[in-house]
Amino acid sequence: MTTTVSVRTIFPCSLERAFKTPMLCDVSKVHTGYGIMPRVTHCTDDGYWGTPGSSKKVFVAPSPTQKGGFASVDNVLERVENVYWTIEVNQFQTWMLGFSKFVGTWRTTELGPDSIQVDYSYTLHSDVALLQPLNWLFAHTFWKTYMGRVAENVKQLAINGEPYRYA
Numbered sequence: 780m781t782t783t784v785s786v787r788t789i790f791p792c793s794l795e796r797a798f799k800t801p802m803l804c805d806v807s808k809v810h811t812g813y814g815i816m817p818r819v820t821h822c823t824d825d826g827y828w829g830t831p832g833s834s835k836k837v838f839v840a841p842s843p844t845q846k847g848g849f850a851s852v853d854n855v856l857e858r859v860e861n862v863y864w865t866i867e868v869n870q871f872q873t874w875m876l877g878f879s880k881f882v883g884t885w886r887t888t889e890l891g892p893d894s895i896q897v898d899y900s901y902t903l904h905s906d907v908a909l910l911q912p913l914n915w916l917f918a919h920t921f922w923k924t925y926m927g928r929v930a931e932n933v934k935q936l937a938i939n940g941e942p943y944r945y946a
Contacts, residue, residue: 800941
């Protein structure tokens with residue numbers, strides 16, 4: 780079963796900055812933690828990150844739901860330059876309400892000079908039918924709020940010209 784949530788915002792920057800910043804910047808500046816969601820501290824095994832087929836291991840700080848350390852693996856499924864990214868988050872190291880993977884898309888559409896519409900969505904995949912109501916509630920309340928915070932963090936990095944960590 781799947782649940783999809785999305786957020787939309789406008790970035791006042793170039794199309795390239797709006798497209799590249801969420802995936803190629805230092806992820807610890809994007810995923811800063813929120814409630815039960817731990818902040819990301821760093822990634823490893825990320826030498827080819829940003830190209831389709833690449834992956835990286837994500838590490839987090841301790842939180843009420845995780846002891847900290849290795850948390851999950853991010854994989855780039857698709858990259859269409861200045862249009863969209865599709866990534867998959869899987870291999871969760873702690874129980875995630877029965878979720879087996881999250882598939883996210885970051886889509887950019889140029890509306891005008893320095894006016895980029897960003898459509899950010901995640902489809903959360905669950906293998907436990909009994910948890911579907913809880914999964915839906917989690918996705919449409921907590922996860923959607925968290926996605927909005929992430930999008931805002933990315934927007935600030937893009938506006939400020941934050942250097943990319945990956946090529």
